[in-house]
Amino acid sequence: MTGTTRELRKRLREAGLSTEAVEAAWPVWWEDGAEASPSARAELRFALARNLGLSAKALVGERVEFVWRDTARFKHLADVGAEARAALNSFGASVGGALVRSTTPGPGLVGISAADLRGMLLDGSATVDLLGLLTACWSTGTPVVHLRVSPLATKSMHAMVVGNGGRHAVLLSRDARYPALTAFTLAHEIGHIALGHVGGSGIIVDAEDPASGADGDDEELAADRYALELLMGSPDPDIRINFDSFNSAELADAVLRAAPEYGVEPGTLALAVAYRRDAYPVAMAAMRFIYGSGSPVWKAVNQVAARELDLTDAGSDSTAFLARILELRDG
Structure with a gap:
């Protein structure tokens, strides 16, 4: 095996991953002295591959290959090359899969109408708000988190829905100080899931704020109408x-x-x-x-996630990685 960890970090960044994502994925047990151990170097690469969605075999050979390249559909994502898209795709698939595995299964959101979901949320509440949407997602086995680490050096994602084995996870990315902004984004992503846009193992990446208006994309328009009906009682x-x-x-x-x-x-x-x-x-x-x-809305989102996620079986490296990218605690 050739190469040093410094070269490995550089190679990962050159593949499109942000420095913050690489450092978050780096195992907490690694220390400089481990460089002399072939088994430690191999285990480092296995851990990075699991966390970042990379081919472990290729990484052991000092090559960066993203496992997931063609599963994501990107909405309004411009000026981002193929490798950066692959990095975003694989990072999302890896994180979404880890979240699904750490969340109690439930009935999911596929097929539920906006009217029915709104009716459930209004049972005991005057309005449909962000906390209600979060409760609905987690109670159906659909984890929702706010990423504090961007997979790309330049933030190119507002939100992402990840399908994993028929289940789904929602990854929010854009910061907000007011809950209504995040509530509309989350309602829009719920719409993608409920309307079957994602499928059992697909990914949808929304690069722009859904609340700013759709631009003719049929799925985006449908998810917007779902969000409006869920939040307000009517798609119009x-x-x-x-x-x-x-x-x-x-x-x-x-x-x-x-x-x-x-x-x-x-x-x-x-x-x-x-x-x-x-x-x-x-x-x-x-x-x-x-x-x-x-106030920072991400804190409220990830406080709920911290209560709901069960990371006991995630493995120490994956647990530390999730804790870092969500700022659940010092990892």
Whole structure:
């Protein structure tokens, strides 16, 4: 076996993986002295292959080959080469598989209508919000996490749905300080699963924010309509704002007053107005009037994940890897 760990790190980065992803996948037990041990060098490469979705045989031979290349469909992903897509595909498949294996099986979300799921969530709650969506996912055996480490050097993913053996995992990536933004993204990804877009072992990567509006892709339009019905009760909600133009403060005031009438969470109502009026930047600015300063939403998402995941059988390297990329704890 040839090559040093420094060269191995460089090779992984050259293949398209971010430095943060490589370091997160690096086993905690590794130390410089292990370089002299052929068995330790081999075990290092096996661990990296498991975590990053690489061919272990190729990596032992000092070559980087991604196991999953053609299972993902990329929505609106531009200016990303084939190797970077393969890195994103394989990273997602590996992480999604680890999450599914660490989550109690359930009935899943395939085939459930937006109306039925909304009805379940409104049993005991006034609106459908982010916490309700997270509860629905985990209770059906569908893990949802927010990645704190991007697989690529440049963030090129808003969210990803990973199919694994007929089950699914949702990987969120884009940061937000307001729950309505993440709620719409999650509702959109639930739509992809429920409508059968992902299949049992496929992957869908959404590069853009679903709340900013679809661009004609039939699956994206269908997932948007599912999200609107799930969050608001109709795929074509009749939203009436009594002025033709508005600024962010006016929009916030309007949705705060109208939300009880519609039975919709105010931030979600603002996004729906933006979706219908093509006023996404105004809705984003309105969030601070609706929620105040906000707080990192990823923490709430991964706090739920930390309670729900059972990592006892994941193996020490996989457990440390998941802990690092989700910031569940110091890993």
